[in-house]
Amino acid sequence: MLRSCTAALRTLRALRGRREGASPAARDPVLARRWFSTEKVIPKDYALPNSSWSKDLRLLFDQFMKKCEDGSWERLPSYKNPKLVKEQLSQAQLFTRGYEDGLGFEYVIFYNDDEKRTVCLFQGGPYLQGVPGFLHGGAIATMIDATVGMCAAIPGGIVMTANLNINFKRPIPLCSVVVINSQLDKIEGRKFFLSCTVRSVDEKILYSEATGLFIKLDPEKSLI
Amino acid sequence: MMRRGLQVAARPSHHGALPGGPYILPTFIPASAFGSSMDSLVSRFCQEKTDLKNYALPNASWCPDMLNLYHKFLEKTKADGWIRLPSFKSNRNHIQGLKLPLVLTVSSDKSDCHIFTRCIETEGQGYEYVIFFHPSKKKSVCLFQPGPYLEGPPGFAHGGSLAAMIDETFSKTAYLAGEGLFTHNLNIRFKNLIRMGSLAVLNVGMEKVEDQKLYISCVAQSTDQQTIYTKASGTFFQLQLEEDSSQYYTLCLQESLLPTALPTWETLQSSGGCPGNSQAESRNLALPEVRRGGAGSSSQVCSESASGLERLGKAKEAREEAVPAGAMGEPVYSDVRGLIRKCYCLALGSLYFSLDPPTLPPFVPPHPPPTPLKQGLVHPVGP
Numbered sequence: 001m002l003r004s005c006t007a008a009l010r011t012l013r014a015l016r017g018r019r020e021g022a023s024p025a026a027r028d029p030v031l032a033r034r035w036f037s038t039e040k041v042i043p044k045d046y047a048l049p050n051s052s053w054s055k056d057l058r059l060l061f062d063q064f065m066k067k068c069e070d071g072s073w074e075r076l077p078s079y080k081n082p083k084l085v086k087e088q089l090s091q092a093q094l095f096t097r098g099y100e101d102g103l104g105f106e107y108v109i110f111y112n113d114d115e116k117r118t119v120c121l122f123q124g125g126p127y128l129q130g131v132p133g134f135l136h137g138g139a140i141a142t143m144i145d146a147t148v149g150m151c152a153a154i155p156g157g158i159v160m161t162a163n164l165n166i167n168f169k170r171p172i173p174l175c176s177v178v179v180i181n182s183q184l185d186k187i188e189g190r191k192f193f194l195s196c197t198v199r200s201v202d203e204k205i206l207y208s209e210a211t212g213l214f215i216k217l218d219p220e221k222s223l224i
Numbered sequence: 225m226m227r228r229g230l231q232v233a234a235r236p237s238h239h240g241a242l243p244g245g246p247y248i249l250p251t252f253i254p255a256s257a258f259g260s261s262m263d264s265l266v267s268r269f270c271q272e273k274t275d276l277k278n279y280a281l282p283n284a285s286w287c288p289d290m291l292n293l294y295h296k297f298l299e300k301t302k303a304d305g306w307i308r309l310p311s312f313k314s315n316r317n318h319i320q321g322l323k324l325p326l327v328l329t330v331s332s333d334k335s336d337c338h339i340f341t342r343c344i345e346t347e348g349q350g351y352e353y354v355i356f357f358h359p360s361k362k363k364s365v366c367l368f369q370p371g372p373y374l375e376g377p378p379g380f381a382h383g384g385s386l387a388a389m390i391d392e393t394f395s396k397t398a399y400l401a402g403e404g405l406f407t408h409n410l411n412i413r414f415k416n417l418i419r420m421g422s423l424a425v426l427n428v429g430m431e432k433v434e435d436q437k438l439y440i441s442c443v444a445q446s447t448d449q450q451t452i453y454t455k456a457s458g459t460f461f462q463l464q465l466e467e468d469s470s471q472y473y474t475l476c477l478q479e480s481l482l483p484t485a486l487p488t489w490e491t492l493q494s495s496g497g498c499p500g501n502s503q504a505e506s507r508n509l510a511l512p513e514v515r516r517g518g519a520g521s522s523s524q525v526c527s528e529s530a531s532g533l534e535r536l537g538k539a540k541e542a543r544e545e546a547v548p549a550g551a552m553g554e555p556v557y558s559d560v561r562g563l564i565r566k567c568y569c570l571a572l573g574s575l576y577f578s579l580d581p582p583t584l585p586p587f588v589p590p591h592p593p594p595t596p597l598k599q600g601l602v603h604p605v606g607p
Contacts, residue, residue: 096384104343126336127343130395132316136340137395137407138388145384161383165411174337 047078047109052102053123056177056201060121064110076109076118076150096146103127107143109150116155120147120180124172134171141166143180144196144210151182152192152214159192163213170207177201190216262359265400269318270310280311280355285348289423289447290369297356297365309355309364309396315339341392349373353389355396362401366393366426368444370418380417386424386444387412390456393428394440401430404438404460412456423447436462 049058067073080097096105106123122143130136145161152159172178182196191213198208282291300306312318314337344350352369368389376382391407398404418424424444431439438460444453 096382099343127338128340129314129337130340130391131405132314132337136388136391137410138384138391139340141387141391141410141412142382142384145387149383160377161414163411163413164383164387165409167409168407171406 043079045077046080046097047076047107050101050106052106052125054175054177057106057121057123060177060179060201061108064108064119064121068110072112072114074111074113076111078107078109096142099125099127105139105143107146109147111150111154113154116151116184118147118151118154118182120150120182121177122180123177124174126174129174131171133174135174137166137168140168140172140198140208144182144198144208145212147180147182148194148196148210148212149214151184151194152212155184156187156192156214156216158217158219159214160217161212162191162215164210165212166208166210168208170205172198172207178207179203190218192216262400265403266307266357266359269400270307276312276317278310278312279342280309280353283347283352285352285369285371287369287421287423290352290367293367293423293425293447294354297367301356304358305360306356306358309357309400311342311354313338313342339392340388344371344373351385351389353392355393357397357400359400361429362397363427363429364393364397366428368424368426369422370420370424372420375420377417380419383412383414386414386418386454390426390442390444390454391458393426394442394456394458394460397428397430398438398440398460402433402438403462403464404440405463405465406461408437408459408461410456410458412454414454415452418444418453424453425449433462438462 049061053061064073065075068075078097096107099105103125104127106125107120109118109120111118120143124135124139124143128136128139130139141164144166145164148164149159149161178198178200180196180198182194185193185195187193192215194212194214196210196212197206198210199206282294286294297306298308301308310318316337341351341353349371350373352371353366355364355366357364366389370381370385370389374381374385376385387410390412391410394410395404395407423446425447426442426444428440428442431441433439439457440460441455441457443455445451446453
């Protein structure tokens with residue numbers, strides 16, 4: 001969705017900034033003013049291991065970080081508060097980062113520019129329960145939307161979810177780690193067609209499959 | 225003591241006539257005793273007399289549109305057959321007395337589980353919603369107001385939060401209308417964005433039931449029905465929940481088998497030793513292993529449950545063999561020590577496996593000791 005796009009734009013800027021050697025806060029005076037502080041506030045990157053991450057998640061994270069070393073893959077940083085369009089105090093925060101460590105969404109997204117695909121390592125916490133003991137379908141849908149949206153936003157810029165079709169094959173146990181693979185299939189004008197699978201860590205179990213259609217927004221038109 | 229325990233135990237189980245003698249508790253029947261009628265599902269779902277917090281009630285954060293529609297539907301609950309569905313912290317609270325089939329039982333050491341749409345507790349910050357259900361028309365209406373913690377595009381609700389709300393409304397409707405439990409497919413077409421803090425009305429209807437799958441659809445629109453936000457459709461698998469027998473075991477422990485109600489240790493010691501130790505050990509071994517988190521396939525759960533059942537079966541055989549066959553009317557004090565150990569093990573077990581207690585074999589208490597004759601009550605024979 002558009003939210004993931006603003007997050008994507010922010011992460012892209014952060015990536016470019018890192019390459020150029022600048023710090024994110026220095027190029028983001030809006031954030032500093034918002035906190036009414038003269039100190040440079042460095043936003044916390046949530047796409048990094050914390051104490052609630054399980055062993056499986058850490059192992060996978062290390063594997064992908066090794067893949068990042070040769071430049072084919074990139075880890076996308078993830079922040080809680082976006083750059084605000086209007087300079088006003090808002091309680092809003094990114095939906096998927098609004099929980100304490102380990103209780104909600106614990107995830108990190110890696111992007112491969114050559115293959116145009118994203119991989120999301122996701123661990124769902126106890127606050128995402130649906131049927132007792134299993135992950136809520138809406139939580140899975142949110143993560144699929146976030147991963148697929150990021151896959152569309154990086155090549156496409158500001159995009160919006162038009163359609164999401166998810167087939168749930170097996171229920172995902174709570175607090176387990178899954179790998180969400182998203183691939184850009186084709187682009188037709190402003191339409192981005194993507195597909196996605198949700199698998200277990202060893203790739204033996206297929207939990208869900210999904211297809212998505214994202215539309216690149218016309219910058220001249222308003223959102224509503 | 226035992227009779228009182230029986231009465232208490234019989235109350236939550238709701239089974240038919242007690243088999244066997246008066247001191248044998250009813251056996252656990254895996255199939256649903258209520259059947260699959262919608263009325264029983266709805267009445268079990270909507271427990272009015274409960275201490276649990278009901279989140280589907282108005283609070284200060286609700287916008288005027290939401291309050292108006294809420295009161296309008298509340299009027300309809302009185303005359304038109306609509307039911308306001310309560311909303312608790314966890315889905316477990318909605319299915320009290322029922323549980324998932326053993327093959328789908330997943331153990332986890334996290335006890336503080338919240339349903340996804342009720343995890344943001346601060347009023348007005350996350351999901352504010354209430355669902356009204358009409359049993360005979362098999363449709364429901366959800367009044368949904370997204371808060372700032374659900375933001376996606378600046379000032380608008382995240383697509384994922386709306387997907388979650390649609391899935392949640394679908395799942396409640398599918399469960400009450402036809403025991404639909406797991407989402408099979410979800411297809412959402414986003415048309416317009418929902419402004420944060422405004423009301424979205426989700427009109428959900430069940431279309432058909434085919435091949436044990438429920439087909440359900442929804443249109444989310446604005447209060448004045450001028451703007452359509454999303455159109456969605458989904459399918460759910462039908463799955464009948466099983467009766468959860470662990471609840472009446474816990475009640476037995478609380479009401480009738482408290483240590484104060486049992487004979488004292490002095491009485492036990494005076495009657496001699498008891499072979500209760502072996503029974504307690506076999507009972508301890510019979511508790512199935514806990515699978516701690518981690519991704520696991522259903523086949524793994526099946527095999528573990530099956531091995532757990534085998535162990536339970538062996539424990540039951542060991543227990544039946546170990547019960548001493550006393551003569552008619554003789555007290556069986558020797559089993560009481562084992563009984564106490566069993567009670568503590570059960571209590572500990574039901575606490576430890578608080579999420580998904582294992583299926584326990586029927587509990588058959590030993591014959592109660594006859595009350596000793598009090599002096600003075602024996603009437604002398606003759607005038």
